[in-house]
Amino acid sequence: MKKKNSAMARLMAYAGAYRYLTCLSYILSAVSALVALTPFWYIWRILQEVLTAAPNYENAQNLSRYGWTAVGLAVLAMFIYIASLWCSHLSAFRVQRNMRTRVMEHIITLPVGFLSDWGTGKVRKIVNDCAANTETYLAHIWPDKAGMVFTPIGLIALLLVFDWRLGLLCLIPVAIGFAVMSTMMGKKMQESMSQYQSSLGTMTSEAVEYVRGIPVVKTFGQTVFSFKRFKKTIDDYSLWTITYTKQMMRPMLIFTTAINAVFAVIIAAGVVLASGGITSELLLNLLFYIIITPIITTTMNKVMYAGENSMLVEDSLNRVNSILALRPLPEPPKPSEPKDNSITLKGISFTYAGGSKKAADGVSLSVAPGEHIALVGPSGGGKTTLASLIARFWDVQEGQILVGGVDVKEIGKKTLMDTVSFVFQDSKLFKMSVLDNIRMARPDATREQVLQALHEAQCDDILEKLPSGVDTIIGAKGVYVSGGEQQRLNIARVMLKNSPILILDEATAFADPDNESRVQAAFSKLSQGRTVIMIAHRLTTVTSADRIYVVKDGRVAEYGKHEELLTQGGLYEWMWKEYQTAASWKVGARA
Numbered sequence: 001m002k003k004k005n006s007a008m009a010r011l012m013a014y015a016g017a018y019r020y021l022t023c024l025s026y027i028l029s030a031v032s033a034l035v036a037l038t039p040f041w042y043i044w045r046i047l048q049e050v051l052t053a054a055p056n057y058e059n060a061q062n063l064s065r066y067g068w069t070a071v072g073l074a075v076l077a078m079f080i081y082i083a084s085l086w087c088s089h090l091s092a093f094r095v096q097r098n099m100r101t102r103v104m105e106h107i108i109t110l111p112v113g114f115l116s117d118w119g120t121g122k123v124r125k126i127v128n129d130c131a132a133n134t135e136t137y138l139a140h141i142w143p144d145k146a147g148m149v150f151t152p153i154g155l156i157a158l159l160l161v162f163d164w165r166l167g168l169l170c171l172i173p174v175a176i177g178f179a180v181m182s183t184m185m186g187k188k189m190q191e192s193m194s195q196y197q198s199s200l201g202t203m204t205s206e207a208v209e210y211v212r213g214i215p216v217v218k219t220f221g222q223t224v225f226s227f228k229r230f231k232k233t234i235d236d237y238s239l240w241t242i243t244y245t246k247q248m249m250r251p252m253l254i255f256t257t258a259i260n261a262v263f264a265v266i267i268a269a270g271v272v273l274a275s276g277g278i279t280s281e282l283l284l285n286l287l288f289y290i291i292i293t294p295i296i297t298t299t300m301n302k303v304m305y306a307g308e309n310s311m312l313v314e315d316s317l318n319r320v321n322s323i324l325a326l327r328p329l330p331e332p333p334k335p336s337e338p339k340d341n342s343i344t345l346k347g348i349s350f351t352y353a354g355g356s357k358k359a360a361d362g363v364s365l366s367v368a369p370g371e372h373i374a375l376v377g378p379s380g381g382g383k384t385t386l387a388s389l390i391a392r393f394w395d396v397q398e399g400q401i402l403v404g405g406v407d408v409k410e411i412g413k414k415t416l417m418d419t420v421s422f423v424f425q426d427s428k429l430f431k432m433s434v435l436d437n438i439r440m441a442r443p444d445a446t447r448e449q450v451l452q453a454l455h456e457a458q459c460d461d462i463l464e465k466l467p468s469g470v471d472t473i474i475g476a477k478g479v480y481v482s483g484g485e486q487q488r489l490n491i492a493r494v495m496l497k498n499s500p501i502l503i504l505d506e507a508t509a510f511a512d513p514d515n516e517s518r519v520q521a522a523f524s525k526l527s528q529g530r531t532v533i534m535i536a537h538r539l540t541t542v543t544s545a546d547r548i549y550v551v552k553d554g555r556v557a558e559y560g561k562h563e564e565l566l567t568q569g570g571l572y573e574w575m576w577k578e579y580q581t582a583a584s585w586k587v588g589a590r591a
Helices: 002-012 016-053 063-109 113-118 120-162 164-184 187-212 214-219 228-259 262-274 280-324 383-390 413-419 434-439 447-456 460-465 483-497 513-527 562-566 571-583
Strands: 343-350 360-367 372-376 398-403 420-423 501-505 531-535 547-552 555-560
Touching: 002 120, 002 280, 016 063, 016 120, 016 280, 063 120, 063 280, 113 120, 120 164, 120 187, 120 280, 164 228, 164 262, 164 280, 187 228, 228 280, 262 280, 343 383, 360 383, 360 398, 360 547, 360 555, 372 383, 383 398, 383 501, 383 531, 413 420, 420 483, 434 447, 434 483, 447 460, 447 483, 447 513, 460 483, 483 513, 501 513, 547 562, 547 571, 555 562, 555 571, 562 571
Parallel strands: 372 531, 372 547, 420 501, 501 531
Antiparallel strands: 343 360, 343 398, 547 555
């Protein structure tokens, strides 16, 4: 009970003034449950009058009055219950909205690396599904709980008042049902529910990643087994659900049999009691109990599923709180401003959450204002990690990162985001107009400024083919852009932002030759007067860099200009030869 109260208390924290509607819905549902039982008393009166008047049924003068009174009370109970649901739904919708708003507002304050650590699928499930679970609980289960409390109280009173012997016999299957249900609703069930949600969340997260990779799967003719992690999550989820179902099969069978056996118990009791002779009173009570016992089965089923939903909402609240418990990166009490566009890394080390190997291990490098440097090296070597740490997606565990001579931890978040711009290899566009997509970089930018940024990013040809030009909504009515075009639109966004430091992470990876030339032209314009860090696997794109850092296993293996590195006989020279060999490869060529 304590857990349920704590869950409701946490839900009411999101309700605000609407908590009073939640309380009112409970009271109205309780009143409705009691009113809904009163028609059965009138049914008993009808049966009594019919049996008393038999065989002279014309003497039963009150049947119509009792019948219409029963109907009126049933309709009244229905309207009271509708009013209860109206109150509970208003409160539930407000709680759902406030919960999602609070979680999203909190997520915005978290470092960008949070989504990489958790996975977008898992976060989406918590924001959407967990909030939806609380809405279902408040809108339907919570008012029904009043009925689950007051309906049994009223039923017990009715069962014991008319014939206490039949009433007690009816309660035996109920007691068995409650005993079995308690074994299924304990701490073990709570843990199972948490495991179920975790398993489902993991599978959802992997499903999102799989869907994103479908173009690659189709291109190379692979199957679902290419994504071993996704397949494993499906197998794990399937194994868990089958095991859990088998565990619950026997107690659920006993529970269902018990609560549906009430009718059989009444019949058996009637046969035993009638062995001493049938009286009109026995027949009256026996008929009445046969009519009212289905309510017992319905109520017990509601109690069962309400208990399951209570555990589900408890687990949902815990998952929501797991996000709310994450703390944003600390903001400096007195933020400092970068003095210039330089970048300095001093012996930094960083390990991802849950990782055992350092993604960055004692890295030191420096970039002067206006310099263009490149980070190259084998995949997984730590290039993107270093770039992400400069933008403070995470905080380093050792060492120091300086931007403009100031530790990034001493720079305000907004100032740092205004200072550093990222162009990712898979930059996203939202389902909104091109104008609004670009304007996200600077919400106060004028239409003319947006158009100028698009022009400088080589996007004129894109606008020409769009049906409504810059006002065309991306993703609506079949309007889409290619990967290279999407990248140029993202460059326009960065141009509009006009940050002094630019990080390009494999920005031409998905561009076709025509788009790549345009993207490179846009980069040339974008890079003027800015400090640039380029991450690339196409080594021809970094040969003109002021300095190239070769990153391997989280460390700087070597650095220098392109020509210098080719003479050192190191990793870069080997990578360059391999790249040249791959670039000269032709279909049909023989070794």
